[in-house]
């Protein structure tokens with residue numbers, strides 16, 4: 042593990058504190074997510090176990106990025122499947138924002154400016170890499186437009 046900077050350390054601390062003082066964020070995160078994307082509940086086939094497994098992987102991924110166990114490039118492999126399942130870029134970005142919002146609101150007074158900066162920087166590193174991968178995969182799966190041929 043490389044040296045973890047203060048922003049990343051604050052992200053780790055926020056997750057740790059949430060676990061200690063609030064508990065499990067999974068239900069709240071999906072409530073927010075399904076309120077904005079009602080169609081996503083059906084995409085999960087209403088399977089709570091899959092949702093839970095996925096969220097524990099997503100939270101682990103954030104924590105592995107924050108403690109530098111993983112690089113961003115190592116955290117993009119799931120995007121291929123998700124694009125095939127028609128999970129949109131907005132859904133992906135919003136899910137990470139909703140995780141951040143849930144942790145911030147849950148921590149209340151325990152949330153610090155360093156945590157805000159740490160999350161902002163971490164998501165700011167992830168988003169361009171995810172967007173690039175999504176565009177790349179969407180490009181592969183696009184059906185050629187035959188009507189353009191003369």
Ligand code: HEM
Nearest residue numbers: 081084085091094095098099102119126128132133136137
């Ligand atoms: C909206 C519809 C979505 C569906 C149906 C879906 C479905 C799944 C499924 C079936 C898995 C494998 C879970 C398991 O069995 O362990 C998974 C994993 C995962 N999903 Fe989603 N997902 C969706 C949205 C999202 C979004 C918005 C994100 C953005 C954060 C995301 C990130 C991930 C990640 C990081 C994994 C872990 C991959 C791994 O470690 O193997 N998913 N998802």
